[in-house]
Structures are given as structure tokens and as C-alpha cells.
Amino acid sequence: MPQKKGSGDAYQEPKKRPETIEDLGGVGPATAEKLRELGYHTIESLATATINELVPAGISEKQAAKIISQARESISIEFIHADELVKMRQNVARLTTGSKTIDELLGGGLETQTITEFYGQYGVGKSILCHQLCVNVQLPVDRGGLEGGALYIDTEQTFRPEWIVRISKHLGLDPDKVAQNIIYSEAYNSDHQILLLDKADQIIKENNIRLIIVDSLTAHFRSEYLGREMLAERQQKLNKHMHRLTRLARVFNTVAVVTNQVMARPDAFFTIAVEAAGGHIVAHTCLHPDTLVQLADGSIEKISRVHNPSKLMSVDLKQTLQTEGGRCEGVWKTELPEVLRINAGFEVRASPNHRFFKLNGLDVIEVHAKDLKVGDYLACIRRLDIEGTPQRILKYEQNKCTPIELSPNLSQMLGYLLGCGKRVGGDIVLFDKNLSVLNSYRRKISETFNLNCGISRRSGKYFLRIESGEATDLLKKLSCEWDQIIPKSPRECVASFIKGFADARGYVSKSLRLIHKEKNILEILQLLMLRFTVKSSIHRIKNMWSLHISEAMSLNNFIEKIGLTDEGKVRRLIERTKNIKVNSDVIPVRKEILEDLARYFGVTFHKLAKPVGNRLMERLQLAEYLRRVKSSPNWERAPREVVDNVMKLERLVESPLGWERVKSIVREPSDSPVYDISVSPHANFIANGLLVHNSHTRVFLRRTANSPIRIARLVSSPYLPEGERLFKITENGIEDVDEKEYSGRR
Incomplete structure (x- = not known):
């Protein structure tokens, strides 16, 4: 082997990169x-x-x-691993649509590495926009192009070379050269359409393709797969087709555009009366209908009952990492052949393409459910700041002894009734082994209803019977409506309700467990406890379910902010809490990042509390770490890049976001339709306690009456706010229109 000059080491030729x-x-x-x-x-x-x-x-x-x-x-590794999405974003390019206003709506143009969907009724200009993009992609970068070719898959015979010629001449390009850089194929059926995309990688590579168009995506699928019995097969094939398109866009850093037909929505009253065909397979993201969504007013609703314009809790992931209000812009329903059951303390069933959030370095990034693995940490909500409002429980005052507004005492009685109460004839009976607990509830009943109830004993238990007609009628009514009333109530009422349920169903062993046969009750309680920074998990125990609170900080918060009536249980719980050495409120920032910052500021890293598993640090440890860093003499003269990293870490520590480790992922058949919602402005919402993403970029096109002017509305996007822009279709393609022209035609 030849020797490298100036070195005694053997020179080795670089390994040849595989070409085929x-x-x-x-x-x-x-x-x-x-x-x-x-x-x-x-x-x-x-x-x-x-x-x-x-x-x-x-x-x-x-x-x-x-x-x-x-x-x-x-x-290039950037195109492969989901945890390298931040690096991938550095390679993202944008393609102009030909309209400055639409480009502005889309944050600067169509992005590479992702799918953009344009949908609308016949004649709104979807195909003309695709022709415009085929020409624009060949423009130089300084004119908004990508200096590449286009691959056009036509399913409805909408491609017209005449449009390419006119648009090219208008932009000062040679029509013949432009046409040579457009690879065209007509798909004759859905299988042919799938095959064309499956065989496209070699064509993309050899012809420098920077734009892939499927016009239209669902036409063949809708005409060939008719009836509900074929829906699952259609959606499965469509899902695989979209997945393939996403892969091509990421691997080759191309823009991917699909057009879509629309279908009427007779149930739409407050939103667009049509929706894109193909269900939410096209938008990628779906959740099981039983998924609980946190609304801004405190309500906890199943996703199947959320509607426009519901106000939801969301998180500003761009700047503050704090919870803020969001608004539901639309709801989509479809059917899928399978879902993933993901257990990360909170449990959720999601489509493989649904997006969650994880940390990459100090940045919060998206990750598809199918790319998750056991051991990953997902973003969840650890603290919810919801104050609630007083809840009127009776329309009219019946008598002075019957409350018309929910009180903490009544909330606590309701919680106990839900846990250890039953109806006996027209009466309500509460029972417990501890007499002092029932005496406490007897006093609350007396204060609330001015009743004197008796307590009896048999078989080692005590029974408290409520016999008043008005009191029992009210409690029966509330026991059926509690999930609609309690979540919207003031904090003290919510705390009292949880306390009542814990009095009835709480058991102290090494931690606190609330056991009940109905999982949905515990799931709502799990979300309610987040208002007091109490984290819990739900487990199956034989034929029952157990809500488990085992973290030291959560147990302390439960004792201080919620409490238990049984003083013996409280003492045992305090003793158990003292013996818990590890607090699981970790923030999954890599140790290497913290060590690098520590060296710069002269902070002795090893003197800080020992990281969990020698790898991750808890929130309180990181808060102390930040205090030392910012009190360092080097803080005032630190470069901007270092300061930015410290501020990112500080936002993570102060954020209500928590991080839960994925314990299991199970693939299972879908047993019902699935749902997704579009949320603005932050494009995320809280589902079963986890922070999840809404759909990809979808643009709805509609026309104005007797006019070439069109309206483009951004319906949903992972990162852009909603909005509308005007454009017009001329013989030269897509052009801008000003408000004066639009006003003059109205």
C-alpha cells in the first residue's frame, strides 16, 4: 500500500460509495x-x-x-432517523406557487420533505396549480425554484401541455426544455397508480426530480372500492401509498403535492360544508374515538364529540413552551385497519402515522407513532392551570336546604358516592370500614342539606343512609352528570371530588392506589389530578383497574392540595413518601449537553445530584444546575449561541410539559372509526394526557362567483397559523390579485 506523506501510518483509499x-x-x-x-x-x-x-x-x-x-x-443519515429531524429541517427548501400571497400563507412556499394537499370542488384550479408548479420547480433558486424536474402522475387525464407552454413563455423559459424536464405518466387504475410510485425512485434519481405530483390522489380508489365492506381495504392501500410518497419526499428532498376531491358534509354547520375525500388517511393522523381531549374551559371530552369551534388546551412549542388556548378548526373521521396502543404512563391508541413529540438535544421535535420504540420519552402534560368556574346544578331554587350551585362539600360527597355508594330503593347508601370517615360525611350532609342521617353496622362495615327525596334526587342527577360538571368546576371543587373518591377507593401500600372497575372514570381522574401537579398511571389488576400514584413529588402534592379524610391513611402515606428515593420527573436532556455547558461556565457537574440511571436529571436538579450556571462569572460574557442553549433548557424546566417513558407499543386491529382534529394556532392538543400533533398541510381551494378569482384557505398545518389568500387563474397561470380588484368584482 502506498504511504501517506508525513505519516508512518498506512494510507487506505476511501471506501467506495455503493452506486447500485x-x-x-x-x-x-x-x-x-x-x-x-x-x-x-x-x-x-x-x-x-x-x-x-x-x-x-x-x-x-x-x-x-x-x-x-x-x-x-x-x-445521508439526515433522511433516515426520526430523531434527526432537526438536522433534516436545515435541508428543507421551498418552492414558489407563483403567487406571493399563497407563498406567504404557506410560510414561504411549498416545503420539501413533506406532503402538501390541495383539495376543492371541480374547477377551482387544482390541476392548473399543479401545471404551474411543474414549471416553477425548474426556475433558479433565487426566483423561488429548485432547479429540478417534475414527476406528474395523472389519474383523471387533467394534464394539458398547452398550459406548460403558456406558463413557460410567461416566465421567460424555453417551453421545449421545460417539457423535457417533466416526466409524465397516466395511471389507469389504483393498482397502476401504486405501482408507478413504487417504481419511481430510479426515475427521481436519474432525472433530478424535485417535485412529485399525484393529481388526483383518491379518484381511482373511490371508484374501485365501493361500499362500506371495502372501506378498510381501500384505506389500507391508500395509507401505504401515502407512506411511500412520504418516503420519496424525505429521501430525495423533494416537494410532494397531491390534489384531492371533496365530498359533502351534511352535518357541517360551523365549518366548511365539504371535506377532502379519502378520510384522514390522507392527513395521516388519527386517534381512537374514546381518546380524551382537554378543553380550555376544563371540560374533558372524547375526541369523537369535539367540534368546531371548541376551544382546546394547546402548547406554544415555538417560543414559551407554556399551555395556551387553541381552537378546533375541523374534525375528520375515517376507518383504519389497525392502530398502535402506546403506553407511556398515559395510554393512547393512535394510527401509525400520528405524530407525538420528543426531545432532540434541547429542541422539541415531532415523531410518528410508527417510529417510536420502547424507552423513548414522549411529551405529556404534567401541570394544567385551569381555574374553572362556579357550576349551577339546578335551574330553579327548590327550597333553602337544597343547593343550586356546586360546593366543595357536595363535590366531595359526589366523589365518595361514585366510589363507595349505591342506590337502595329510593335511598342512597354510603359505606366504609372506618366509622370516623362516615361521621365526617354525615356532617357534610347535615351542613349541605340540613339532614340528620343514621349510621348502622353489619358484617364489619358501617352504612350511612340518605333518605331525603330532594337530596337523593340531586345526588342521583349529579352522579349521572359528574363528568360534565366536575371538570369545569373551580379548583377547590375538583380537589374535593378527587378527595371523596380517594376516601372511598384509596388504598395505601408502597404508594397510593385508587381502584375501580370502570377504567374511564380513572382516566378522567388522571387528567383532573394534573391540575394539582399529580402524575399517575393506570394498570390492570385482575378484573379491576388501579390508578397508581408513586412519585414522591406527586404524593406530596396529593397530600397537600387534595388530601384524605382518614388520618391513618395520611400518616402512612407520609411515611411511604419519605422512603421514595427517586423522583421520576426527569427531563430527557443528554448528559453530554449539560457537561459541555458546565465546562464553559466552570460549574462542577459531578457535585450536582446524581442523574437518574447516570443518564437523565430530574427537574429540580436541572433548576439547581441553571441557578449555578446563571450565577457564574462567565454568564455575562457568554456568546449568543451558549446563552440560547441555556434559555432553551430554562424553558424546558419551567414548562408544564413532562416527559414519560414509552413502556409498551402494541399493534392491534382497529375496532371503530378513528378521529383527528385540526387546531390553531399551535397545531397540537392534549390527548389522554399526551401532547399530540394535528394533521399535515392542507389547503382548501374555492372559487368566487362568476370570476377567475380563487380563495386559498390553509385548513391545517403542523406549524403555520390559519389564514386565507386570494389568487387568480389567467392564461399565464397562477397570479396574485389585490383587494381592490376583488372588491370591484363583488
Whole structure:
């Protein structure tokens, strides 16, 4: 081997990058041919494949894993791993639509590495916009282009070369050269449409394709898969098709555009009366209908009951990392063949493409459910600041002894009734083994209803009977409506309700457990406790469910802000809390990041409290770390980049966001329709305690009466606020329109 000058080490030639799939180890001519038959023509397509997708080529799982690993090593890593999304964002480019106003609406143009959907009724200009993009993508970067070609998959015979010629001439481009850079194919049916995209990777690579268009996405699927019995198969194929398009957009850093038809929504009163066809497979993100969503007024609703214009709790992930109000802009319902059941302290059932949030360095990034693995930490809500409002429980005052407004005493009685109460004829009976507990509730009943109730004893239990007709009628009414009333009530009423339930169903062992046979009751309690910074988890115990509070800080908060009537339980709980050494309120910031900052500011890192598992630090430890950093003499002269990192860390520490470790992920058949909601302005909402994302970028196009002017409305986006912009269609393509022109035509 030749020697490198000035060095005694042997010089080694750099390893040659594989150019074709045959260059990968273990891929011979026969295997390569089978892989191509499956649609894997390039290194990039293999890098984004899964093991199960390659096994049909007649290779073992071990060999498939090796091929994928080699392919990933040979291309840019930014396009592969979900935890590198921040680096991917640095490579994102934007393509102009030809309209400055629409570009402004979309944050500067259409992004690469993602799908943008344009939907609307016939004649609104979806296909003309696609023609415009085919020309624009060939413009130089300084004119808003990407200096590349376009791949156009036509499913409705809408492509017209005449439009390409007119738009090209208007932009000063050679129509013949522009046409040569547009790769066109007509899809004759849904299977052909899927096949075209499966075979597209080699074409994209060889022709420098920077724009992929499918016009329209759902036309063939809707005409071929008719009836409810074929819906699941249609949605499964459409999901795989969209997944493939997403892969191509990410691997080749291209813009992906789909157009979509619309269908009428007869149930729409406060929102757009049409919706995009294809269900929410097209928008990627769906949750089970039983998923609980936190509303801004304190209400906790199933996602299937949320509607426009419901106000929801959201989080400003761009700046403050604090909870803020959001507004539901739309609700979508569809059917999926399967969902993922994800347990991260909170449990949620989501589509594989639903997006959650995790930390990458000091930045909060998105991650698809299908890319999660056990051990990842997901963003959840640890603290909810909801004050609530007084709740009127009777329309009219019946007598002076019957309250018309919910009080803390009545809330506590209601909580106990839900846990250890029953109806006996027309009466209500509360029971407990502890006489002092029932005596406490007898006093509350006397104060609230001016009743003197008797207590009896049998079989080792005490029974408190409420016999008054008006009192029992009110308690029965509230026991049916508690999930609508309690969450909106003032904090003291919510705390009293939880206390009553804990008095009835609370057990102290190594921690505090609330046990009940109905899981949905415990799920609502789990969200209510977040208002007092009490974190819990729910587990199955034989034929019952247990809400488990085991973290030291959460137990202390429960004792101080909620409490228990049984003083013996309180004493035992305080003793148990003293023995808990580890607080699980960790923030998953890597130790290396903290050590780098510590060295710069001269902070002795090892003198801080020991990180959990020698890897992660708790919130209180990080707060002390920040105090030392900001009191360092180097703080005032620190460079901007270092200060920014410290401020990011401070926002994480002060944020109500918590971080829960994924304990299990189970793939299971979907047993019902699934839902998603579009939320503005922050594009996220709280679902079963976890922070989740709403849909991808969707733009609704509609026309004005007897006019070439169109309106583009941004319906949903991962990061952009809602809005509308005007544009017009002329013989030269897409152009801007000013308000005066629009006003003159109205």
C-alpha cells in the first residue's frame, strides 16, 4: 500500500460509495432482480425499507436487516432517523406557487420533505396549480425554484401541455426544455397508480426530480372500492401509498403535492360544508374515538364529540413552551385497519402515522407513532392551570336546604358516592370500614342539606343512609352528570371530588392506589389530578383497574392540595413518601449537553445530584444546575449561541410539559372509526394526557362567483397559523390579485 506523506501510518483509499443495489454486500444478481420486482431500484429506496418488506424477495430477516443497514450507511443519515429531524429541517427548501400571497400563507412556499394537499370542488384550479408548479420547480433558486424536474402522475387525464407552454413563455423559459424536464405518466387504475410510485425512485434519481405530483390522489380508489365492506381495504392501500410518497419526499428532498376531491358534509354547520375525500388517511393522523381531549374551559371530552369551534388546551412549542388556548378548526373521521396502543404512563391508541413529540438535544421535535420504540420519552402534560368556574346544578331554587350551585362539600360527597355508594330503593347508601370517615360525611350532609342521617353496622362495615327525596334526587342527577360538571368546576371543587373518591377507593401500600372497575372514570381522574401537579398511571389488576400514584413529588402534592379524610391513611402515606428515593420527573436532556455547558461556565457537574440511571436529571436538579450556571462569572460574557442553549433548557424546566417513558407499543386491529382534529394556532392538543400533533398541510381551494378569482384557505398545518389568500387563474397561470380588484368584482 502506498504511504501517506508525513505519516508512518498506512494510507487506505476511501471506501467506495455503493452506486447500485448490487454493490451492497449479500445482494447478488438474483436477489437484485427480486428486489427490483418489489419496487426497490435504488440504494435510497432500500434505506427506507423495513425488514418485513424485503423478506418477500426470498431473503432471511437477518440478511434483510444487513442490506438495510448498509444502504443507510451509504447515504445521508439526515433522511433516515426520526430523531434527526432537526438536522433534516436545515435541508428543507421551498418552492414558489407563483403567487406571493399563497407563498406567504404557506410560510414561504411549498416545503420539501413533506406532503402538501390541495383539495376543492371541480374547477377551482387544482390541476392548473399543479401545471404551474411543474414549471416553477425548474426556475433558479433565487426566483423561488429548485432547479429540478417534475414527476406528474395523472389519474383523471387533467394534464394539458398547452398550459406548460403558456406558463413557460410567461416566465421567460424555453417551453421545449421545460417539457423535457417533466416526466409524465397516466395511471389507469389504483393498482397502476401504486405501482408507478413504487417504481419511481430510479426515475427521481436519474432525472433530478424535485417535485412529485399525484393529481388526483383518491379518484381511482373511490371508484374501485365501493361500499362500506371495502372501506378498510381501500384505506389500507391508500395509507401505504401515502407512506411511500412520504418516503420519496424525505429521501430525495423533494416537494410532494397531491390534489384531492371533496365530498359533502351534511352535518357541517360551523365549518366548511365539504371535506377532502379519502378520510384522514390522507392527513395521516388519527386517534381512537374514546381518546380524551382537554378543553380550555376544563371540560374533558372524547375526541369523537369535539367540534368546531371548541376551544382546546394547546402548547406554544415555538417560543414559551407554556399551555395556551387553541381552537378546533375541523374534525375528520375515517376507518383504519389497525392502530398502535402506546403506553407511556398515559395510554393512547393512535394510527401509525400520528405524530407525538420528543426531545432532540434541547429542541422539541415531532415523531410518528410508527417510529417510536420502547424507552423513548414522549411529551405529556404534567401541570394544567385551569381555574374553572362556579357550576349551577339546578335551574330553579327548590327550597333553602337544597343547593343550586356546586360546593366543595357536595363535590366531595359526589366523589365518595361514585366510589363507595349505591342506590337502595329510593335511598342512597354510603359505606366504609372506618366509622370516623362516615361521621365526617354525615356532617357534610347535615351542613349541605340540613339532614340528620343514621349510621348502622353489619358484617364489619358501617352504612350511612340518605333518605331525603330532594337530596337523593340531586345526588342521583349529579352522579349521572359528574363528568360534565366536575371538570369545569373551580379548583377547590375538583380537589374535593378527587378527595371523596380517594376516601372511598384509596388504598395505601408502597404508594397510593385508587381502584375501580370502570377504567374511564380513572382516566378522567388522571387528567383532573394534573391540575394539582399529580402524575399517575393506570394498570390492570385482575378484573379491576388501579390508578397508581408513586412519585414522591406527586404524593406530596396529593397530600397537600387534595388530601384524605382518614388520618391513618395520611400518616402512612407520609411515611411511604419519605422512603421514595427517586423522583421520576426527569427531563430527557443528554448528559453530554449539560457537561459541555458546565465546562464553559466552570460549574462542577459531578457535585450536582446524581442523574437518574447516570443518564437523565430530574427537574429540580436541572433548576439547581441553571441557578449555578446563571450565577457564574462567565454568564455575562457568554456568546449568543451558549446563552440560547441555556434559555432553551430554562424553558424546558419551567414548562408544564413532562416527559414519560414509552413502556409498551402494541399493534392491534382497529375496532371503530378513528378521529383527528385540526387546531390553531399551535397545531397540537392534549390527548389522554399526551401532547399530540394535528394533521399535515392542507389547503382548501374555492372559487368566487362568476370570476377567475380563487380563495386559498390553509385548513391545517403542523406549524403555520390559519389564514386565507386570494389568487387568480389567467392564461399565464397562477397570479396574485389585490383587494381592490376583488372588491370591484363583488
